Amino acid sequence: MSRVCAGVRGLRRGIMVEAGRDCKDVVTQLAAVSRALDRAGFTIVASGLRECMMRETEEELEKLFLALA
Structure with a gap:
């Protein structure tokens, strides 16, 4: 879950975009x-x-399993 949180933080704050990262990286x-x-x-x-x-x-x-798909 820590990977998820770190990845989302970078995306959410626009860090990747602001840093000029390529669209492919995002x-x-x-x-x-x-x-x-x-x-x-x-x-x-x-x-x-x-x-x-x-x-x-x-x-x-x-229903629970289908929600994961």
Whole structure:
């Protein structure tokens, strides 16, 4: 999550743009943040899956997984 936070801070404050970074670098950073968020989401789901399965219906679990896509 620290990678996500650092990446977003750089993008949010416009640091990359203000520093004159190439568009390709900005898009690459956005993609890296997106992948890191995806991994974090899947990690959270995987670690809590047993508990979720006990509490949630199959339909609710399906909605949760689709929200990650």
